[in-house]
Amino acid sequence: MNRKVMKFGGSSLETIEKMQAIATKIEKEALQGTQIVVVVSAMGKTTNQLISLAKQASQSPSKRELDALLSTGEQVSISLLSMMLQDHGFKAIGLTGFQAGIKTSGIHTNNRIDDIDVSHILKYLEDQHIVVVAGFQGQNAAGDITTLGRGGSDTTAIALAAKLDCPCDIYTDVTGIYGVDPRLVPNAKQLKMISVEEMKEMAFLGAKVMEPRSIDIAQHYGVIVKVAHAHIDSEGTLIVKEDMMEHRPITGCSVLEKIVLVNIQHLPASMTLIANLFVTLANEGINIDMISQTQGSDGFVTLAFTASADDLDNLESVLRYLTHDEPQVIIQLDKNVSKVSVVGSGMRSQSGVAAKLFQLFADHEIAYKLITTSEISISYTMSKEHTNHAVQVIAQAFDL
Amino acid sequence: MNRKVMKFGGSSLETIEKMQAIATKIEKEALQGTQIVVVVSAMGKTTNQLISLAKQASQSPSKRELDALLSTGEQVSISLLSMMLQDHGFKAIGLTGFQAGIKTSGIHTNNRIDDIDVSHILKYLEDQHIVVVAGFQGQNAAGDITTLGRGGSDTTAIALAAKLDCPCDIYTDVTGIYGVDPRLVPNAKQLKMISVEEMKEMAFLGAKVMEPRSIDIAQHYGVIVKVAHAHIDSEGTLIVKEDMMEHRPITGCSVLEKIVLVNIQHLPASMTLIANLFVTLANEGINIDMISQTQGSDGFVTLAFTASADDLDNLESVLRYLTHDEPQVIIQLDKNVSKVSVVGSGMRSQSGVAAKLFQLFADHEIAYKLITTSEISISYTMSKEHTNHAVQVIAQAFDL
Numbered sequence: 001m002n003r004k005v006m007k008f009g010g011s012s013l014e015t016i017e018k019m020q021a022i023a024t025k026i027e028k029e030a031l032q033g034t035q036i037v038v039v040v041s042a043m044g045k046t047t048n049q050l051i052s053l054a055k056q057a058s059q060s061p062s063k064r065e066l067d068a069l070l071s072t073g074e075q076v077s078i079s080l081l082s083m084m085l086q087d088h089g090f091k092a093i094g095l096t097g098f099q100a101g102i103k104t105s106g107i108h109t110n111n112r113i114d115d116i117d118v119s120h121i122l123k124y125l126e127d128q129h130i131v132v133v134a135g136f137q138g139q140n141a142a143g144d145i146t147t148l149g150r151g152g153s154d155t156t157a158i159a160l161a162a163k164l165d166c167p168c169d170i171y172t173d174v175t176g177i178y179g180v181d182p183r184l185v186p187n188a189k190q191l192k193m194i195s196v197e198e199m200k201e202m203a204f205l206g207a208k209v210m211e212p213r214s215i216d217i218a219q220h221y222g223v224i225v226k227v228a229h230a231h232i233d234s235e236g237t238l239i240v241k242e243d244m245m246e247h248r249p250i251t252g253c254s255v256l257e258k259i260v261l262v263n264i265q266h267l268p269a270s271m272t273l274i275a276n277l278f279v280t281l282a283n284e285g286i287n288i289d290m291i292s293q294t295q296g297s298d299g300f301v302t303l304a305f306t307a308s309a310d311d312l313d314n315l316e317s318v319l320r321y322l323t324h325d326e327p328q329v330i331i332q333l334d335k336n337v338s339k340v341s342v343v344g345s346g347m348r349s350q351s352g353v354a355a356k357l358f359q360l361f362a363d364h365e366i367a368y369k370l371i372t373t374s375e376i377s378i379s380y381t382m383s384k385e386h387t388n389h390a391v392q393v394i395a396q397a398f399d400l
Numbered sequence: 401m402n403r404k405v406m407k408f409g410g411s412s413l414e415t416i417e418k419m420q421a422i423a424t425k426i427e428k429e430a431l432q433g434t435q436i437v438v439v440v441s442a443m444g445k446t447t448n449q450l451i452s453l454a455k456q457a458s459q460s461p462s463k464r465e466l467d468a469l470l471s472t473g474e475q476v477s478i479s480l481l482s483m484m485l486q487d488h489g490f491k492a493i494g495l496t497g498f499q500a501g502i503k504t505s506g507i508h509t510n511n512r513i514d515d516i517d518v519s520h521i522l523k524y525l526e527d528q529h530i531v532v533v534a535g536f537q538g539q540n541a542a543g544d545i546t547t548l549g550r551g552g553s554d555t556t557a558i559a560l561a562a563k564l565d566c567p568c569d570i571y572t573d574v575t576g577i578y579g580v581d582p583r584l585v586p587n588a589k590q591l592k593m594i595s596v597e598e599m600k601e602m603a604f605l606g607a608k609v610m611e612p613r614s615i616d617i618a619q620h621y622g623v624i625v626k627v628a629h630a631h632i633d634s635e636g637t638l639i640v641k642e643d644m645m646e647h648r649p650i651t652g653c654s655v656l657e658k659i660v661l662v663n664i665q666h667l668p669a670s671m672t673l674i675a676n677l678f679v680t681l682a683n684e685g686i687n688i689d690m691i692s693q694t695q696g697s698d699g700f701v702t703l704a705f706t707a708s709a710d711d712l713d714n715l716e717s718v719l720r721y722l723t724h725d726e727p728q729v730i731i732q733l734d735k736n737v738s739k740v741s742v743v744g745s746g747m748r749s750q751s752g753v754a755a756k757l758f759q760l761f762a763d764h765e766i767a768y769k770l771i772t773t774s775e776i777s778i779s780y781t782m783s784k785e786h787t788n789h790a791v792q793v794i795a796q797a798f799d800l
Binding site for chain 2 (some may be wrong): 016019020041050053054056057058059060061065066067068069071072075076078079080082083084085087093094096120143145146165203
């Protein structure tokens with residue numbers, strides 16, 4: 001028996017009309033005899049409207065209550081879509097997170113899935129139902145309704161596919177994954193396939209199609225994921241295991257905006273001091289991304305790192321403490337930077353990618369600041385005004 | 401330990417501002433050291449909006465899915481109100497129907513409460529929480545979300561009070577129960593007390609403050625119910641057991657509009673035929689209210705009864721069958737009627753109420769059609785144009 005999880009995001013469920021189109025899309029799959037589990041987000045901007053209600057009700061809404069509030073959004077979607085599928089002549093049943101057996105733990109509004117008891121879902125599948133599951137939500141051991149945070153519905157869908165041992169289609173508002181943002185490079189090419197490892201690296205480095213955590217699950221359980229457009233028929237992009245791929249040196253190039261580059265000069269070369277600084281930053285919930293340190297000859301070091309621009313206020317207060325303790329340091333905060341990353345699992349086996357990039361930037365006079373590398377990626381921070389130029393140059397050179 | 405259930409309907413939760421006023425009202429009670437369980441409906445017109453969404457999604461929405469959809473309304477209310485109560489400095493927790501242990505059975509959209517496992521609620525009460533429960537909903541044995549139909553939130557509140565062995569305040573958009581509709585009799589008097597039996601009779605006979613089913617539970621479990629205004633401080637009306645009351649001959653007078661009076665002449669005096677007619681009406685879901693039959697000398701009877709005007713279409717099709725089988729019958733359908741009922745448990749012991757009513761109607765030339773009586777009420781159908789006059793005359797004569 002063929003089986004498939006189909007996930008639809010909020011923008012593809014914005015109106016009753018769009019939802020009807022989704023019901024028709026599901027019908028086509030069901031008519032091929034496939035067992036189907038549908039995972040849905042809340043309709044359109046519903047989640048934002050509920051958050052705004054909560055903010056009107058309380059300046060700092062309880063996260064437990066916020067979860068119960070937000071989970072109503074997907075519950076509305078499963079009910080309406082199930083009704084529509086029944087009108088199409090199918091047996092269909094809507095299940096909330098807890099009814100679908102999704103067991104979670106962690107902090108409210110940011111739970112993780114511990115396990116899924118799929119017995120309820122399997123029973124309905126065997127009884128020829130299309131099962132419509134509320135994404136983004138579950139239930140913790142105390143019986144509270146929980147939500148999964150960013151990318152939660154993708155996570156629900158891929159975790160269900162893992163437990164049900166089937167592939168997962170993620171339907172969204174793009175026709176597939178591009179090696180480079182088509183808004184920056186108009187003739188950018190859509191990828192037919194991308195390895196799960198590259199996809200994860202690209203997601204971390206700023207590609208917005210999927211959250212890294214859901215790709216993690218796909219990688220761990222070997223779920224084959226297809227990303228395609230919800231309303232436009234397209235081949236989409238398959239996210240597959242590494243060994244199914246031909247190696248390209250570079251698969252994609254992504255841009256992360258909204259970062260801030262911190263440069264600290266005249267810092268004593270004390271490992272304790274530097275460790276304390278990063279511990280303090282971590283305690284404030286500030287995620288540090290690229291780190292670079294250079295040693296001077298005078299017992300001082302220069303330390304540079306990037307962080308999310310969202311953390312700017314917290315960051316500045318930590319740095320004020322530092323200046324208080326070490327008045328000789330010189331701190332520069334640069335908000336006018338982006339991070340351009342080049343990703344490709346082929347980098348592992350094919351040397352020369354870094355060399356080619358440095359040459360490209362030199363030829364086109366694109367100045368960069370920090371550089372970091374991982375096994376399959378290289379990232380450069382540069383002034384925002386260079387970003388688009390850099391991406392276009394890279395896309396052309398590597399035929400993205 | 402004092403304990404109380406406080407129930408707030410949708411119109412008192414219409415906006416965030418009104419909900420904040422409710423939070424303040426609950427705070428006052430909580431500060432007196434009372435253990436409080438709050439039962440809430442969906443905000444304002446939410447339920448109607450959800451029903452309209454369902455109708456857009458499907459011409460005949462599945463009732464199971466409709467229940468899951470509608471239940472989100474109260475879930476939003478419990479979340480927001482709990483957040484507000486926490487802002488007031490209280491421990492507060494919102495519980496959906498299934499989290500509150502409300503077990504139901506029956507037809508979706510019209511379930512009845514079988515039992516409530518209050519252990520979860522008691523745990524939170526003992527831990528000094530204000531417990532905010534979603535009214536109108538529960539969970540059936542299959543784990544589906546269910547709703548209770550009309551008057552469902554009152555039913556939840558009174559059933560919880562029964563299980564928690566405490567009184568129940570029903571906060572609504574009236575300051576209490578009136579013996580007669582204040583829109584018809586401007587100087588109508590609000591009752592300080594009414595017996596549960598009289599309240600039930602009045603609810604059946606058209607008083608709209610509470611649904612008969614919830615009053616049934618109050619009567620069966622001896623729950624003391626207070627009806628008061630959600631936003632105006634008022635003494636309200638206590639609904640108490642019969643033996644706590646002084647007897648008045650008449651407690652109230654209520655009007656039921658939207659009825660239709662059927663008069664069938666020349667019907668053969670056959671018990672089988674008449675029984676078949678009423679069985680057919682029942683099978684079509686048509687509720688028959690007042691029934692009157694008079695015997696002629698010619699082997700024919702005249703049968704008259706009233707039904708809800710909502711059932712008019714079904715009613716007419718059943719009567720068409722009758723004319724087909726018994727072509728000699730003469731059927732008259734009168735839609736221009738109301739039913740005026742006079743209720744009072746004192747009627748049992750104090751005779752003369754009926755006599756006084758007939759005298760009043762004769763004095764004021766108010767023509768009536770059908771009359772039926774119960775142990776504690778008398779009802780008259782009359783042309784709509786007489787209704788207001790009749791109510792005013794009765795209110796004056798019996799000092800309502």
